[in-house]
Amino acid sequence: MxxxxxxxxxxxxxxxxxxxxxxxxxxxxxxxxxxxxxxxxxxxxxxxxxxxxxxxxxxxxxxxxxxxxxxxxxxxxxxxxxxxxxxxxxxxxxxxxxDELLVLMPWGKLLHGLVRGDEDIWTGLRTVAKPGAPLTATVGTSIWREPVPRDIQGLPELTDAYVEDVLTAKALAAGWRITGFRLTPAEEAAAVSSSWARRLDAASTEVIATLTAVTAEPAE
CATH class of the missing domain: 3.40.50.150 (Vaccinia Virus protein VP39)
Structure with missing residues (x-):
């Protein structure tokens, strides 16, 4: 290490x-x-x-x-x-x-792998997790607004429908059961009684996509 x-x-x-x-x-x-x-x-x-x-x-x-x-x-x-x-x-x-994993405002390969449900990223997260460990991931949704950064072009947007129709099955195949998805204004997310939320700028107009999951047996 x-x-x-x-x-x-x-x-x-x-x-x-x-x-x-x-x-x-x-x-x-x-x-x-x-x-x-x-x-x-x-x-x-x-x-x-x-x-x-x-x-x-x-x-x-x-x-x-x-x-x-x-x-x-x-x-x-x-x-x-x-x-x-x-x-x-x-x-x-x-x-x-x-006991707990956080992926807060990721970028680069981690962001792409998290959103697309790439096996290597989601399996990597599962490898370090204890049984029953929760995962919280946050992504700022402004990356999908014009002008879209070159690195983000073509990356699926995190929405309720996308999480339900695509990401849930991919996460389960890697050993994660998605337990929640919500869109929250940054000022509300930063007010949550949780130290990780302070990474967010409370004065920002950003809308934060928060995905939660817990370890599960991989889908057959």
Missing amino acids: QIVRGKKLEKAADGEFRQLAQESSRVVVDVGTGDARASYRIAKENPDWLVVGVDPAWQRMTQTSIRSRRKPAKGGVPNLLLVNSSIESAPEELAGAA
């Missing part, structure tokens, strides 16, 4: 993750964490949890890693672990480790 320590990328010590997980009441994995600020906030507000930020672009996580390694009185959070990996090739230490 490759982890970010300050400005460096290092190999985790043998058993390091296992010990951290055993000492924690809950393991939350923030997939595609980006700059890891949301992971930091969750870890700071829940000191008995282990929060694992996962992203293949490790350089973006360095500033948050530096901050997290300070003394707790100066903002340090020893219960935050930042892992350099994509979810489809997550390190074996994370297999079956997550």
Whole structure:
């Protein structure tokens, strides 16, 4: 497992993750964490949890890693672990480790795979989840409004009909049962009593698509 320590990328010590997980009441994995600020906030507000930020672009996580390694009185959070990996090739230490998964405002391959129901992305998420673990994914719907970014052109829009007619079956084939889908103005989403929602800008006119799921036996 490759982890970010300050400005460096290092190999985790043998058993390091296992010990951290055993000492924690809950393991939350923030997939595609980006700059890891949301992971930091969750870890700071829940000191008995282990929060694992996962992203293949490790350089973006360095500033948050530096901050997290300070003394707790100066903002340090020893219960935050930042892992350099994509979810489809997550390190074996994370297999079956997550009590909860978050995919918050993803971009790139993660966004495309999540929305299209790509097997490698959804199976990767399932691989790190414990049985019965919930998944919450959020996507800003403005990406489908003109002018549509080049990277998004051709990507199906998340709607009730699309989730029901297409994504539900694909998710189930990968071991996830979709439990809900809703569209929520950003100011309402940010007011939810949940630390991850603070990634959203409360003053934004953005409409957030929120998809929830729970692990299930894959469909035959």
